[in-house]
């Protein structure tokens with residue numbers, strides 16, 4: 001048996017930054033490398049896995065795509081991630097490379113630390129951590145602290161030990177990066193991009209390489225083969241939580257919530273999307289994604305909203321036996337009122 005360590009690339013980045021899009025491109029230009037993919041998602045609807053399974057790459061078949069939907073990967077390392085890796089390593093056909101997509105809310109640090117567990121360390125190494133950034137969201141100030149809002153939260157809850165959860169998570173994901181991909185450069189101009197680059201660089205004390213991309217279109221040779229061995233350097237990449245709780249208090253994701261809305265067929269998707277933008281903006285929904293049943297269409301409509309920006313496309317035909325339905329996963333901050341948002345979305349149909 002080949003005893004060389006298998007390289008594993010960790011792909012992280014905030015909700016909707018473009019991780020799945022970049023991985024889809026990667027699978028299509030990986031030059032024959034056999035890739036195993038571990039996908040972790042926040043929310044109960046496996047949208048990312050479904051999108052990636054649908055891309056039909058020969059070097060990464062449906063069998064090579066493993067979904068971890070039991071919460072954020074950073075919180076389920078022992079129960080989910082380690083057993084999954086162990087099973088993957090027991091397969092007769094070992095992959096050439098493992099790619100792990102974390103949920104948009106995951107801290108990469110506990111995941112990288114798991115590569116130091118004895119059973120894993122002897123077989124796998126972290127080739128590198130790649131953090132995907134939504135440049136347009138950075139330019140719009142979405143990760144800059146809203147000091148008034150943070151202060152309001154503190155007044156409500158004096159146990160809050162840190163600043164805005166979104167800003168903190170954004171920095172933690174940058175701090176762990178070996179390579180940062182400034183994605184969605186098509187949505188901002190050159191000056192804006194310069195400011196985004198400067199802001200991103202200022203949010204980490206380390207000096208990872210920063211590259212730019214549109215639609216996650218980065219050559220596989222740039223993403224794979226960094227050869228860093230990140231697990232040996234984990235001590236230099238501590239998250240805010242680790243710095244604040246040196247005693248090892250486990251972190252959680254209480255600041256965020258998600259739920260699934262099921263609707264019937266949507267006859268006028270354009271009108272629905274227009275109205276949905278209003279709901280998203282009014283209730284500060286961070287991310288909304290899923291599939292829409294459009295009557296009379298043999299294909300299902302994939303819907304992807306990042307903030308109020310919504311993309312849709314018909315991704316594949318409904319399969320025989322598959323129940324046609326509209327299912328959307330909604331992700332927001334904990335204070336988002338599920339009942340109110342659910343009713344607002346249901347009222348659009």
Ligand SMILES: Nc1nc2c(ncn2[C@@H]2O[C@H](COP(=O)(O)OP(=O)(O)OP(=O)(O)O)[C@@H](O)[C@H]2O)c(=O)[nH]1
Nearest residue numbers: 015016017018019020021104184214215216304311
């Ligand atoms: N305009 C533009 N849209 C992009 C780009 N990259 C990705 N998108 C869109 O952004 C949306 C989110 O992309 P995903 O790849 O699903 O993002 P993600 O990081 O995997 O999202 P989560 O897994 O939910 O955190 C989709 O509608 C993509 O088509 C880009 O470079 N430019």
